[in-house]
Amino acid sequence: MISDSEIFKAKILMIDDQRENLDLLDGILRVHGYSNLLFTSEPLEALGFYKKHSPDLILLDLNMPGLDGYQIMAQLKIIENYAHPPILVLTGDSTIETRKRALQEGAKDFLNKPFDQIELLSRIRNMLEYWLLYKQVLDQNKILEEKVQERTAEIQETQLETIQRLSLVAEYRDDDTGMHIKRMSQYAAILGKTSGMKEEEVKLLFYAAQMHDIGKIKVPDQVLLKPGKLTPEEWEIVKSHTVLGARILSGSRSKLLQLAELIALTHHEKWDGTGYPSGLKGEDIPFVSRICSIADVFDALTSKRPYKEPWPVEKALAEIKQLKGVNFDPELTELFLNSMDQVLTARKQYKN
Numbered sequence: 001m002i003s004d005s006e007i008f009k010a011k012i013l014m015i016d017d018q019r020e021n022l023d024l025l026d027g028i029l030r031v032h033g034y035s036n037l038l039f040t041s042e043p044l045e046a047l048g049f050y051k052k053h054s055p056d057l058i059l060l061d062l063n064m065p066g067l068d069g070y071q072i073m074a075q076l077k078i079i080e081n082y083a084h085p086p087i088l089v090l091t092g093d094s095t096i097e098t099r100k101r102a103l104q105e106g107a108k109d110f111l112n113k114p115f116d117q118i119e120l121l122s123r124i125r126n127m128l129e130y131w132l133l134y135k136q137v138l139d140q141n142k143i144l145e146e147k148v149q150e151r152t153a154e155i156q157e158t159q160l161e162t163i164q165r166l167s168l169v170a171e172y173r174d175d176d177t178g179m180h181i182k183r184m185s186q187y188a189a190i191l192g193k194t195s196g197m198k199e200e201e202v203k204l205l206f207y208a209a210q211m212h213d214i215g216k217i218k219v220p221d222q223v224l225l226k227p228g229k230l231t232p233e234e235w236e237i238v239k240s241h242t243v244l245g246a247r248i249l250s251g252s253r254s255k256l257l258q259l260a261e262l263i264a265l266t267h268h269e270k271w272d273g274t275g276y277p278s279g280l281k282g283e284d285i286p287f288v289s290r291i292c293s294i295a296d297v298f299d300a301l302t303s304k305r306p307y308k309e310p311w312p313v314e315k316a317l318a319e320i321k322q323l324k325g326v327n328f329d330p331e332l333t334e335l336f337l338n339s340m341d342q343v344l345t346a347r348k349q350y351k352n
């Protein structure tokens with residue numbers, strides 16, 4: 001509902017080349033409680049005036065020198081894309097053609113001069129009520145839309161945070177700072193970007209990559225944390241983290257979890273077909289997993305593990321080069337080596 005005070009505070013713009021008409025209107029409206037009255041007797045200035053003040057109602061004369069009422073209405077349609085405030089035409093010309101044309105050109109209503117005061121006031125009130133309600137609905141829609149967007153972003157953020165924290169659970173036993181996941185997903189995102197993936201895909205890759213080792217949650221401590229060489233049986237258990245991870249992530253409708261499932265399953269496949277669990281070869285290995293395997297191995301080499309000390313970056317890079325076309329997609333290996341500046345910056349940022 002629109003209150004009386006809102007009606008009387010509404011901005012009314014009066015355009016008439018005859019000063020005495022404006023004085024008359026101003027007098028009537030002021031006496032009846034309207035306080036926000038603007039007027040101009042210069043039709044050529046009317047549109048500038050309109051833009052500056054954004055009125056809620058326009059009282060418009062038709063026959064004016066320079067720019068007539070029809071031309072002003074035509075301009076308003078263009079300025080506001082047909083959503084301009086209501087226009088009440090006031091004119092001495094009472095022919096039916098004039099009336100029709102004024103309504104066609106965008107006037108909401110029409111009154112002949114000399115007008116009846118009661119009629120004038122009731123039309124003004126009706127038109128203002130309509131316009132202020134319309135504006136209120138627009139505002140409410142906008143507020144609602146903003147709230148929905150805010151809530152959606154919040155939910156997404158919470159989901160992503162939950163995923164990150166769950167990924168940490170799996171990682172926690174052999175990396176209690178969770179830095180491997182952070183660095184590896186950063187490297188994967190850098191390589192995804194340089195290889196031409198779209199921003200939205202890179203973002204998905206970044207989060208999905210964090211779950212690559214989630215299957216480790218089922219690998220017992222005595223195997224996962226064993227400092228020495230693994231027995232063949234123990235090695236089989238370690239290898240099963242790919243299938244187990246994919247199983248944990250399977251069956252989701254979320255694009256992110258589907259991608260995470262794919263990465264969990266195939267991040268240990270090798271370009272030459274000697275990887276696990278399926279021995280996929282070359283381009284049969286999903287692109288995102290070819291990216292993740294380089295990112296994963298580079299970080300594993302340059303970090304401390306229960307069974308090894310961290311390698312210096314140069315030694316790790318030499319190893320990555322050696323593995324080009326063996327473990328890794330040759331093109332992606334080159335791109336990774338060429339992105340070393342970004343990779344090392346990320347590495348510094350997430351140092352243990």
Ligand SMILES: [Fe+2]
Pocket residue numbers: 212213241267268
């Ligand atoms: Fe893994």
Ligand SMILES: [Fe+2]
Pocket residue numbers: 180184212213296
């Ligand atoms: Fe990893």
